[in-house]
Amino acid sequence: MEANVKGSQQDLDPVAEVGQDAAMGVGPPSPIPTMTEEERQELQVELLRVEDEIQTLSQVLAVKERQLADIKRKLGVTPLNELKQNFSxxxxxxxxxxxxxxxxxxLSHAGLKATAALSNVSAAISRRLEDVR
Structure with missing residues (x-):
């Protein structure tokens, strides 16, 4: 298993954490000078355990996502239906x-005022046209 986990460590892309200085992400990290060899080994074991847990959780998530898609398919829920529901x-x-x-x-109040103003303008134009006749 250790070889498998080490292989997965090599596959990981060393991307700087949010807020971490990009220069720190270049090159291998140096161990903390005050760390004993025993502490370093404990951290390596912990690292392997956490990576294994992450891999397991990723596999479980993939299974759950397939299960979700299957249930939605059986219910006739399509992406378009979901989009409509979300939009509604x-x-x-x-x-x-x-x-x-x-x-x-x-806007309703402004519309009422605009309607009243247009009505007044229309009435004024009508009166002018009658006066011209």
């Missing part, structure tokens, strides 16, 4: 938000 849910959340309600009320 999002639209409902938007329309029930206080910002949407305030904006809608403001």
């Amino acid at each position: 849910k999002t639209w409902q959340e938007v329309t029930t938000s206080s910002a949407y309600k305030r904006t809608s009320e403001t």
Whole structure:
């Protein structure tokens, strides 16, 4: 198993962690000078254990994702149906938000004022046209 885990360590791409200086990601990390050989070995064992757990969890996740896809297929849930449901849910959340309600009320009020103004302009034009006749 140790050879298998070491092989998986070689497959890993040494990518800098978020916030880690990119220069630190170059080259092999140097051991902490105050670390004893026993502590270093314990950390190596812990590293192998955690990597093994990650691999196991990845395999379990892949199985669960296949199970999920199979259940959705049996239920007739398609990606398009999911997209429609997500869109409907999002639209409902938007329309029930206080910002949407305030904006809608403001636009409605503005529309009423615009309608009244256009009506007044129309009436004024009609009166002018009658006066010209």
